[in-house]
Amino acid sequence: MPRKPPLHTLPILGGSHELTITRLKRGDDSFTLHYRITPPLPESGDESPVLPVLEAVDDLGNEYDDRGGAYGTHPDGSHTDGSLTAQPSLHPDAGSLQLRVTFLRGGKETSCDITLGVRR
Numbered sequence: 001m002p003r004k005p006p007l008h009t010l011p012i013l014g015g016s017h018e019l020t021i022t023r024l025k026r027g028d029d030s031f032t033l034h035y036r037i038t039p040p041l042p043e044s045g046d047e048s049p050v051l052p053v054l055e056a057v058d059d060l061g062n063e064y065d066d067r068g069g070a071y072g073t074h075p076d077g078s079h080t081d082g083s084l085t086a087q088p089s090l091h092p093d094a095g096s097l098q099l100r101v102t103f104l105r106g107g108k109e110t111s112c113d114i115t116l117g118v119r120r
Helices: none
Strands: 008-012 017-026 031-038 051-058 063-073 080-087 096-105 108-117
Touching (some): 008 108, 017 108, 031 063, 051 080
Antiparallel strands (some): 008 017, 017 031, 051 063, 051 096, 063 080, 096 108
């Protein structure tokens, strides 16, 4: 089965990595963004870990709160797979979602802004 095209791709962390939003999954009380970061984020060792934090608002003005996520290096070592969850569930009449993903690393913050269409 062919892989679906990504929802959005952009450079992050000063251009040293690429963030790809691969899927938006709607839930009854939340939604989850699934992503891939290439090359993989550091998990341990000499480099500080990277913590992504999500802020979101839809085109109707509804705000969504970050409820955490998880990530880890893909088994082949080529990239990081992860997810970020926000609550409440997406409003059924929302047409787009403005996202800000902030990466916290060693006391520094780097943010990126993304607009996703969310109509069903």
